[in-house]
Amino acid sequence: MTLFHFFNCAILTFGPHAVYYSATPLSEYDTLGTSVKAAVVYLATALVKLVCLATFLQVSETEVFDPYQEALKAMIGFIDVAGLYYALAQLTHRNISQNHKFQAVGLGWAFADSVLHRLAPLWVGARGLEFTWDYVLQGLEANANLVFTISLAALGSLMWLRKNKPKTLIPIIYTCAVIIATMPSITSYLRRVMGWHFPKVVGFELLTSLVMAFISCQLFILCQRPSL
Amino acid sequence: MADEKKSKQRHRSMVFESMYPVLALMLILVACVELCDAATVVDVYRLIQYDISGVPFGSRFSSLNHHAASLSFQRGADLSRSVLILPLRELDIGFVQDYISQKQSLGGLLILLPQMFRPGNIGGGELISETEGFRKLLAQLEKLLVHGNIVFPVYFAFENEETDAMLADVKKNDALGQQATATTGGYKLVISVSEPKKIASPTITNIQGWLPGSRADGDSNQLPTIAVVASYDTFGAAPALSVGSDSNGSGVVALLEVARLFSILYSNPKTRGRYNLLFALTSGGPYNYEGTQKWLKSLDQRMRESIDYAICLNSVGSWDNELLVHVSKPPENAYIKQIFEGFSNVAEDLGFQVALKHKKINISNSRVAWEHEQFSRLRVTAATVSELLTPPELLENAGSLSDTRQLVNEDAIIKGIKLVAESLARHIYGHQGKDIKIFADDSSLAVNPFYVRSWLDLLSQTPRVAPFLSKNEPLIMALKKELEDYTAEVSVQHESLDGSFTFYDSTKASLNIYQVASVTFDLLLLLVLGSYLIVLFSFLVITTRGLDDLISLFRRPPSRKVKMA
Numbered sequence: 001m002t003l004f005h006f007f008n009c010a011i012l013t014f015g016p017h018a019v020y021y022s023a024t025p026l027s028e029y030d031t032l033g034t035s036v037k038a039a040v041v042y043l044a045t046a047l048v049k050l051v052c053l054a055t056f057l058q059v060s061e062t063e064v065f066d067p068y069q070e071a072l073k074a075m076i077g078f079i080d081v082a083g084l085y086y087a088l089a090q091l092t093h094r095n096i097s098q099n100h101k102f103q104a105v106g107l108g109w110a111f112a113d114s115v116l117h118r119l120a121p122l123w124v125g126a127r128g129l130e131f132t133w134d135y136v137l138q139g140l141e142a143n144a145n146l147v148f149t150i151s152l153a154a155l156g157s158l159m160w161l162r163k164n165k166p167k168t169l170i171p172i173i174y175t176c177a178v179i180i181a182t183m184p185s186i187t188s189y190l191r192r193v194m195g196w197h198f199p200k201v202v203g204f205e206l207l208t209s210l211v212m213a214f215i216s217c218q219l220f221i222l223c224q225r226p227s228l
Numbered sequence: 229m230a231d232e233k234k235s236k237q238r239h240r241s242m243v244f245e246s247m248y249p250v251l252a253l254m255l256i257l258v259a260c261v262e263l264c265d266a267a268t269v270v271d272v273y274r275l276i277q278y279d280i281s282g283v284p285f286g287s288r289f290s291s292l293n294h295h296a297a298s299l300s301f302q303r304g305a306d307l308s309r310s311v312l313i314l315p316l317r318e319l320d321i322g323f324v325q326d327y328i329s330q331k332q333s334l335g336g337l338l339i340l341l342p343q344m345f346r347p348g349n350i351g352g353g354e355l356i357s358e359t360e361g362f363r364k365l366l367a368q369l370e371k372l373l374v375h376g377n378i379v380f381p382v383y384f385a386f387e388n389e390e391t392d393a394m395l396a397d398v399k400k401n402d403a404l405g406q407q408a409t410a411t412t413g414g415y416k417l418v419i420s421v422s423e424p425k426k427i428a429s430p431t432i433t434n435i436q437g438w439l440p441g442s443r444a445d446g447d448s449n450q451l452p453t454i455a456v457v458a459s460y461d462t463f464g465a466a467p468a469l470s471v472g473s474d475s476n477g478s479g480v481v482a483l484l485e486v487a488r489l490f491s492i493l494y495s496n497p498k499t500r501g502r503y504n505l506l507f508a509l510t511s512g513g514p515y516n517y518e519g520t521q522k523w524l525k526s527l528d529q530r531m532r533e534s535i536d537y538a539i540c541l542n543s544v545g546s547w548d549n550e551l552l553v554h555v556s557k558p559p560e561n562a563y564i565k566q567i568f569e570g571f572s573n574v575a576e577d578l579g580f581q582v583a584l585k586h587k588k589i590n591i592s593n594s595r596v597a598w599e600h601e602q603f604s605r606l607r608v609t610a611a612t613v614s615e616l617l618t619p620p621e622l623l624e625n626a627g628s629l630s631d632t633r634q635l636v637n638e639d640a641i642i643k644g645i646k647l648v649a650e651s652l653a654r655h656i657y658g659h660q661g662k663d664i665k666i667f668a669d670d671s672s673l674a675v676n677p678f679y680v681r682s683w684l685d686l687l688s689q690t691p692r693v694a695p696f697l698s699k700n701e702p703l704i705m706a707l708k709k710e711l712e713d714y715t716a717e718v719s720v721q722h723e724s725l726d727g728s729f730t731f732y733d734s735t736k737a738s739l740n741i742y743q744v745a746s747v748t749f750d751l752l753l754l755l756v757l758g759s760y761l762i763v764l765f766s767f768l769v770i771t772t773r774g775l776d777d778l779i780s781l782f783r784r785p786p787s788r789k790v791k792m793a
Contacts, residue, residue, distance in 0.1 A: 004750045008757060015761050023768035129416060130267050131745040136753070 006126040012139030013118050016146055017111045031104035038087045038108030045083030052076045074185045081181050089160045098157060106153030110146040118142055137202045147209035151216040152180045158223055173219055180212055268390045268741040273466040275373055275382035277424055277732040287382040290734045292419040294335035300402040308333035311417045313395055315340040321368050328376045337382045345632055346386050347471045348689045363630040370465040370628050384466045394741055416742045424732040430695030430725045432511035434523040435708050437715030442500035453504040455538035458483040459513030461694040462627025468735040470691045472627025473636045477687035478545030481680055484710055485645045489673055491714035501656035509707055511694045514626035515729055516596040522723045524606050537567060538610040540599035544644035545636035547615035550581045554612040556589050556604040563609045570651040570660055578646055633688035638680055645675050695731040
């Protein structure tokens with residue numbers, strides 16, 4: 001009955017995206033187009049990242065944490081941020097409010113990320129007879145990723161689309177954005193140097209995603225007040 | 229406005245329609261991805277399956293797809309859909325006997341052998357008393373399995389960490405009373421091989437080497453011949469593990485070394501004896517020495533009549549003080565007396581004893597107990613040099629699972645080689661009774677212990693069950709090449725095995741061990757995920773649209789009806 005397990009892990013990995021879309025007012029305003037555009041931008045960004053990684057990174061034999069390599073990977077990770085900026089600021093969207101724009105972009109981005117990184121391993125691995133917790137953990141990671149992406153999109157929209165922000169909040173916004181953007185490096189550092197196992201890492205990701213979402217929500221609300 | 233909308237819709241439907249074939253292709257491609265991953269893969273070796281004159285023996289099935297169970301199962305539990313894992317250390321022969329004789333249904337049997345029985349394992353680390361106990365138990369088990377008709381697959385595997393961990397888990401689960409089925413998880417053992425097929429026309433291959441003696445000038449008579457014979461094939465419970473280090477790897481090694489020593493002597497015309505030497509490596513040993521019989525019958529009549537006597541070597545690898553010479557002609561026979569005296573003189577010099585044992589041939593009985601009996605039936609004097617006291621039963625003592633390299637003592641083989649070589653040489657060169665050591669240590673004709681060891685190691689890692697050896701098997705080629713180095717003429721004879729024995733293939737397989745979760749677990753996970761998604765949905769609706777919206781989703785708004793009215 002392992003197709004069953006595949007189905008379970010699939011709804012854990014991709015369900016929240018669909019739920020998010022249908023539960024929030026996004027579905028009322030029919031922002032599917034924005035999400036699709038964001039997904040396409042993500043694909044292009046992933047391609048550029050791959051090319052950069054292949055060009056600049058050396059493949060190490062062992063699982064040693066090399067600070068220079070990791071710094072390089074983090075810098076390449078900022079291409080992600082650039083892609084998000086393009087999707088948020090440069091693409092023309094239908095007349096949707098700021099509020100919904102960043103959510104739609106974040107959703108499309110996270111969905112493309114999940115499909116690209118998690119669908120293939122899920123299809124090949126979860127259908128086998130052997131049972132492992134890996135795919136359930138992967139699904140939880142996808143959930144955390146969704147929250148991270150939406151928070152990053154929120155902070156991004158604050159940074160690039162909102163002109164008048166309270167001066168005191170600007171550094172906080174930028175630090176939060178940097179933390180979220182370098183999340184992959186942080187998790188790989190935890191896994192290799194600290195030797196944390198996958199469940200622990202996923203738990204940490206979930207926790208920080210909730211914290212970050214809360215912080216970015218508060219920041220968003222605080223920034224909304226002056227424009228009213 | 230309406231036209232625009234309609235054209236947009238048409239455009240959209242066209243796009244979707246054109247995507248259908250692409251989607252279908254992708255689905256087909258994706259469904260073809262094969263999944264064959266298992267956490268653990270173990271090499272397993274199947275019990276032999278054979279028929280004698282149509283009567284089936286051994287395990288009749290080969291593929292396996294059941295849950296694992298251990299001996300700690302509750303009494304009366306149904307094991308017909310489980311594979312029983314029996315480590316040799318905890319084997320209860322009576323239990324296995326019950327299962328086989330009462331023909332109770334079992335999904336399969338997996339016997340775990342200690343690592344010491346692995347071919348190529350030098351060993352050490354096990355107590356000698358423990359080893360002896362295991363050997364006896366293994367011999368009993370083999371006898372039971374080989375002579376029974378078993379309707380479920382039986383496999384042998386070697387213990388390793390993964391199997392130990394799995395067995396411990398299975399025992400724990402069984403002790404709790406949970407039988408591993410589709411709904412309670414556990415381990416699933418899968419061996420996916422096709423059904424075993426009969427081996428069509430199995431061949432047995434005899435290899436003979438001919439070393440001619442020197443004829444004196446003017447002597448037109450045929451030189452007499454002495455034959456040294458050993459059968460090299462084996463038979464055991466697991467054909468892929470049947471290496472037969474002692475039976476008869478030791479005999480083959482002894483024959484090769486004797487051939488090497490005499491080839492040195494015969495290479496120089498001055499030391500070439502007045503006897504021809506015939507070395508034969510025969511096959512079909514466990515099956516009433518069929519190969520020997522066919523080889524003898526194929527020999528030229530004159531050649532056969534010129535054979536003075538033949539020495540057959542059978543299991544000379546694990547004896548201490550006494551080696552036995554088995555004969556079928558009565559001991560009072562002059563030839564037998566001569567041969568035995570030669571042996572005992574040499575043995576005295578070398579510091580051990582030989583004893584003569586006589587067993588009459590029963591012509592009405594088709595069972596051929598010793599190789600020399602095939603010679604005797606064709607009126608050629610022959611004797612078997614062996615450490616065995618009693619003749620082995622049919623299909624026994626021919627390379628069982630417990631017959632591994634550790635059982636064999638090289639010094640014993642070397643002593644046997646010296647015995648045979650010295651007595652042959654004394655007979656050939658006419659030095660009977662004299663105190664001469666031709667193959668003395670530290671001479672150029674010394675027995676080479678490294679040669680003995682290297683061939684013994686090779687043979688102890690090569691399973692040699694005759695029906696599974698092809699005509700050009702590497703081992704046969706190697707033996708042929710070896711004899712070619714030491715003799716003048718080598719000929720290889722291929723015969724087909726007697727019709728009364730039928731063998732089936734599929735001797736080795738890979739066992740996949742999967743750790744499976746039960747259906748209840750999957751259902752539980754589905755429930756948890758469903759509730760998680762519902763909670764997430766409600767949470768998001770409440771935070772973004774307000775609680776009223778959530779409630780309104782479930783209540784049909786009555787105001788519309790009022791408005792319509």
